[in-house]
Amino acid sequence: MNDDILEKIKNGSRDAFKLFYDTYGHYAIRTAKAITRNDEHAKDAVQETFIRVYRNISSYNSTQSFDAWFYRILVNECYRIITKEKKNTPVDTSTMENNEQFTEHSKENLSDLYCMIQNMADLYRIPILLKYIKGFSEKEIATILDLNQNTVKSRLFNGRNLLKTQLEMMEMEGS
Numbered sequence: 574m575n576d577d578i579l580e581k582i583k584n585g586s587r588d589a590f591k592l593f594y595d596t597y598g599h600y601a602i603r604t605a606k607a608i609t610r611n612d613e614h615a616k617d618a619v620q621e622t623f624i625r626v627y628r629n630i631s632s633y634n635s636t637q638s639f640d641a642w643f644y645r646i647l648v649n650e651c652y653r654i655i656t657k658e659k660k661n662t663p664v665d666t667s668t669m670e671n672n673e674q675f676t677e678h679s680k681e682n683l684s685d686l687y688c689m690i691q692n693m694a695d696l697y698r699i700p701i702l703l704k705y706i707k708g709f710s711e712k713e714i715a716t717i718l719d720l721n722q723n724t725v726k727s728r729l730f731n732g733r734n735l736l737k738t739q740l741e742m743m744e745m746e747g748s
Contacts, residue, residue, distance in 0.1 A: 576635065579630070579635070579639065580594060580632070582627070582630050583630050583631055590627060590687050593626075594623060597643065598619065598623075599609045600707075601619045601622060601623075601643075601647055602615055602616065602619050603706075604644065604647060604702070604703075604706070604707055605618040605619050605647060605650075605651050606701065607620075607691070607702045607706060608648065608651040608652075608655075608699060609651050609654060609655055610691060611658075614651075614654045614655070614658060615651075616620075616697075617653045617654055617655075618647065618648075618650040618654050619647070621648045621650045621653075622643075622646050622647045625646050625650070626643060626646060629646075636711055637716070638716070640709070640713070641709065641713040641716045641717055642716075644703070644707065644709070644713075644717045645716060645717040645718075645719070647701075648699065648717055648718065655695075655746050685743065686736070686740075689705060689736055689740070690702065690736070693732060693735060695731075696728060697728050697731060697732030699713055699718065699733070700718065700725055700729050700732060701729065701732045701733070701734060701736075703717060703718075704729055711725045711729065
């Protein structure tokens with residue numbers, strides 16, 4: 574996020590906040606859907622995230638990554654809603670499947686992989702989503718999830734191994 578835009582938001586510029594929303598809104602909703610596995614919960618989490626960002630922008634430390642700060646708020650909101658609702662429903666994978674660059678075969682494989690990720694425990698699923706879907710580094714994920722960086726690396730390693738095992742089992746069943 575541009576420091577100039579952040580400064581304008583801190584000074585109360587609605588236009589700057591709208592630009593910020595337009596820039597981050599789509600990505601935030603996709604991330605929230607992946608975490609909450611529910612469209613309505615995702616919308617609630619994103620709405621609350623933007624409200625919190627607006628109210629707390631003055632506490633943002635500009636020496637740190639804005640994206641990590643923003644996504645930490647988003648992930649916390651998703652966790653809050655998941656905890657509050659205590660129910661999980663499948664996520665709408667169409668957000669990934671509607672990308673025209675994929676062939677039908679790769680869409681099917683991507684959908685299978687995404688379903689496997691969605692069925693993982695949050696302990697592994699959320700770091701994997703942040704790393705491979707959102708592109709955050711292990712250090713940024715550690716900041717977002719308020720974990721030690723080595724814990725993040727361990728969860729990513731174990732999550733990848735779980736996925737590998739599931740993919741191998743699926744491959745053997747398909748043979």
